[in-house]
Amino acid sequence: MTKKATQLAYIQAYEYIRDRILNGELERGTKLVEERLAEEMGISRTPVRDSIRKLEQEGLIKDKRVVNPSDSDLRDVFQVRTLLEGFAVRHCAMYMGEGDLDKLRNCVEVGRTGTMEQVMAANKEFHEIIVGATNNPVMIDIFERMQSIIYLFRKTVVYHKRPLLIDEHQDIYEAIAAHDADEAERLMKAHLQLDLEFCLNRMKG
Amino acid sequence: MTKKATQLAYIQAYEYIRDRILNGELERGTKLVEERLAEEMGISRTPVRDSIRKLEQEGLIKDKRVVNPSDSDLRDVFQVRTLLEGFAVRHCAMYMGEGDLDKLRNCVEVGRTGTMEQVMAANKEFHEIIVGATNNPVMIDIFERMQSIIYLFRKTVVYHKRPLLIDEHQDIYEAIAAHDADEAERLMKAHLQLDLEFCLNRMKG
DNA sequence: TTAAAATATTTTGTATACAAAATGAACAAT
DNA sequence: ATTGTTCATTTTGTATACAAAATATTTTAA
Numbered sequence: 001m002t003k004k005a006t007q008l009a010y011i012q013a014y015e016y017i018r019d020r021i022l023n024g025e026l027e028r029g030t031k032l033v034e035e036r037l038a039e040e041m042g043i044s045r046t047p048v049r050d051s052i053r054k055l056e057q058e059g060l061i062k063d064k065r066v067v068n069p070s071d072s073d074l075r076d077v078f079q080v081r082t083l084l085e086g087f088a089v090r091h092c093a094m095y096m097g098e099g100d101l102d103k104l105r106n107c108v109e110v111g112r113t114g115t116m117e118q119v120m121a122a123n124k125e126f127h128e129i130i131v132g133a134t135n136n137p138v139m140i141d142i143f144e145r146m147q148s149i150i151y152l153f154r155k156t157v158v159y160h161k162r163p164l165l166i167d168e169h170q171d172i173y174e175a176i177a178a179h180d181a182d183e184a185e186r187l188m189k190a191h192l193q194l195d196l197e198f199c200l201n202r203m204k205g
Numbered sequence: 206m207t208k209k210a211t212q213l214a215y216i217q218a219y220e221y222i223r224d225r226i227l228n229g230e231l232e233r234g235t236k237l238v239e240e241r242l243a244e245e246m247g248i249s250r251t252p253v254r255d256s257i258r259k260l261e262q263e264g265l266i267k268d269k270r271v272v273n274p275s276d277s278d279l280r281d282v283f284q285v286r287t288l289l290e291g292f293a294v295r296h297c298a299m300y301m302g303e304g305d306l307d308k309l310r311n312c313v314e315v316g317r318t319g320t321m322e323q324v325m326a327a328n329k330e331f332h333e334i335i336v337g338a339t340n341n342p343v344m345i346d347i348f349e350r351m352q353s354i355i356y357l358f359r360k361t362v363v364y365h366k367r368p369l370l371i372d373e374h375q376d377i378y379e380a381i382a383a384h385d386a387d388e389a390e391r392l393m394k395a396h397l398q399l400d401l402e403f404c405l406n407r408m409k410g
Numbered sequence: 411t412t413a414a415a416a417t418a419t420t421t422t423g424t425a426t427a428c429a430a431a432a433t434g435a436a437c438a439a440t
Numbered sequence: 441a442t443t444g445t446t447c448a449t450t451t452t453g454t455a456t457a458c459a460a461a462a463t464a465t466t467t468t469a470a
Contacts, residue, residue: 043454047453047454049423053259076343076344083292084285137281138351213423213424215424238452239451248424251423252424413469415468417465418464419465421463422461423459424457427456429452431450431451431453433448433449435447435449436445438444439443
């Protein structure tokens with residue numbers, strides 16, 4: 001019994017467009033024409049419009065174009081991200097149980113030994129576990145939305161492994177495991193700051 | 206020369222539905238039927254659907270019903286709100302100029318002397334000025350989205366003036382004016398905490 | 411050649427019709 | 441009475457046609 005994929009056209013359209021944006025096939029700034037996309041997918045404009053509206057709300061599309069975030073936009077996102085993850089990691093240091101701690105440690109491990117794809121997934125998961133541990137759906141939702149933008153931005157720098165990234169994750173993990181909330185928060189903020197600067201610098205090249 | 210109102214049906218529909226939700230005419234939990242609303246406004250379903258989708262993204266509608274946030278939902282929102290406004294007020298204490306300070310002082314003043322409607326508007330503005338001063342559109346956007354939910358929740362307690370609310374605003378203003386970031390943040394967090402508890406308690410009655 | 415106006419083309423917004431799905435009511439069997 | 445099944449009704453999802461708006465192109469005048 002194979003898991004039945006969603007048959008609804010507007011969901012299909014949403015995933016299709018979203019994936020094409022995130023993997024870079026639809027470049028930043030590209031104008032999205034409803035009819036062209038509809039034809040491309042063999043459906044009508046109606047569900048395509050729905051999905052475009054949704055992606056607009058999520059911030060991946062702006063004025064019918066794939067968003068093209070400026071340095072300033074990215075800074076704004078990171079400022080909020082730093083706030084949320086700073087809070088979240090503090091929460092982790094105080095309350096996180098063994099299960100999640102194991103998962104975090106595993107992310108660090110994969111970060112050192114895995115393939116490129118595995119490393120990227122593990123890095124993403126590392127942050128998701130931390131934010132998820134707050135158990136606050138509002139916060140998680142905001143975080144996930146920002147992830148899309150960040151991923152979009154990072155797309156072009158994906159093959160430039162940032163040095164020290166895994167070391168920083170390990171340090172954060174250790175601070176959490178040691179229940180040192182202040183240190184965990186401090187390390188997380190520094191980590192995100194470096195990440196931001198790496199992104200911004202790479203964009204210029 | 207009167208300001209020309211937007212003629213687009215989907216914007217009109219958005220504002221119409223949103224206002225009816227926020228002012229309580231559409232009660233929490235009410236099922237929203239596209240065709241009924243369309244007929245009611247004398248337009249077709251298409252723009253009504255658009256606006257419902259948008260309101261769903263904004264969190265005012267969930268599963269075609271006016272949201273009915275639980276205590277837990279409201280706590281989650283306030284946790285994020287506290288984080289954002291704590292940061293924002295700290296920013297204000299460090300960088301806010303005379304112009305905005307005047308506006309804040311005016312909000313406090315109106316809070317003491319105005320009519321019910323004026324007081325409510327001034328209270329809202331007080332917080333908007335503080336968040337707006339961060340100059341971070343991402344943060345402002347998140348804040349505004351939460352405001353809708355909070356307002357919806359608060360709707361039922363609107364005529365129970367909370368004691369001390371204006372005093373707290375004044376204290377926050379003074380801490381900002383004195384450039385005391387730590388104190389401003391502390392006062393803001395306490396203020397929001399009291400606000401949350403007031404909301405939650407009133408809901409039970 | 412450049413700027414402005416007019417025209418053509420593309421693209422979006424809206425209405426409507428029909429199909430698919432979800433919901434609810436009526437009925438039968440236990 | 442309760443459960444389950446069938447049928448009717450409502451509501452949503454999708455396609456299509458047309459109108460309005462925005463964009464691009466050509467034409468005309470200086």
